[in-house]
Amino acid sequence: MRSDFLNSNSNKFGDGADIIDDALPLQYKDKITLLVDQGGSGGAIRSALTIADSGTHFIVPALTGGAHTLALPAVAASSVGCWFRFTMLGTAAQVFSLDTAASADKIITAEPDGDGTLTINASADGFNFAAAALVGASFKITMISATAATAWWISDLRSAIAAQTGEHVAE
Numbered sequence: 001m002r003s004d005f006l007n008s009n010s011n012k013f014g015d016g017a018d019i020i021d022d023a024l025p026l027q028y029k030d031k032i033t034l035l036v037d038q039g040g041s042g043g044a045i046r047s048a049l050t051i052a053d054s055g056t057h058f059i060v061p062a063l064t065g066g067a068h069t070l071a072l073p074a075v076a077a078s079s080v081g082c083w084f085r086f087t088m089l090g091t092a093a094q095v096f097s098l099d100t101a102a103s104a105d106k107i108i109t110a111e112p113d114g115d116g117t118l119t120i121n122a123s124a125d126g127f128n129f130a131a132a133a134l135v136g137a138s139f140k141i142t143m144i145s146a147t148a149a150t151a152w153w154i155s156d157l158r159s160a161i162a163a164q165t166g167e168h169v170a171e
Contacts (some may be wrong), residue, residue: 012089030097034089035070040068042094048101049073054082061131062090068116074101086136088167092129095166095170096143099126104148107141109170112159124170127154133167134160 033056035045042063048071058070073079086098100107107124129137140156159167 005099012015012091019094032059033057034059035061035068037061037063038065038068040070044099045070045096047086051079051082053084055081055084057085057087059087059089060062060092060096063092063094063096065094066112069097070140071099072105072152073143075105075143075146075148075151078142080143080146083140083142085138085140086129088129088133088134088135088160092131092133092137094107094131096129096133097126098128100152102148105151106149107170108144108150109152109154109168110157112157120171122151126171128169130167130169132161135169136160139168 022069033053035058037064038045042065045060045068050059050073053073072084073082086096103125105125106122107127109121109124109127110118111121113119120140123147127139127141137160138156139154142153143151144153144154145151154168
């Protein structure tokens with residue numbers, strides 16, 4: 001093929017969107033899902049996460065009426081690399097708990113102590129937005145291993161509280 005000739009397919013993204021004339025293709029946008037407060041009942045904020053939800057940025061609203069929970073997918077070799085991001089949209093007011101699917105599955109965390117140091121927890125069963133979590137607090141969780149004892153890792157931890165403590169809690 002001549003390098004000075006541009007064929008019609010050279011202007012296309014993989015999904016068929018035109019580089020010049022079309023808007024950016026959907027593959028360049030985050031999947032965003034607004035979770036829904038369960039009100040006075042608390043409990044599961046939605047059905048358990050699945051691998052199909054990987055890459056989704058979940059927005060957590062202000063919560064009322066009790067702790068809200070969400071279950072992670074089961075640990076499997078085929079799922080290593082899946083990830084989810086969570087961001088608070090208001091003051092939590094209630095605990096939002098992200099829990100492992102099985103008691104053997106563990107989450108590795110590094111929580112800020114407010115003095116520049118971190119507390120490492122290599123065997124958490126869940127990770128929470130505490131009731132004190134403010135708008136903008138966020139974290140990402142990634143399945144890094146098919147070994148249950150080291151399956152999940154918390155990263156990109158962002159705090160909206162000045163001392164950067166008290167918003168995220170490993171359980």
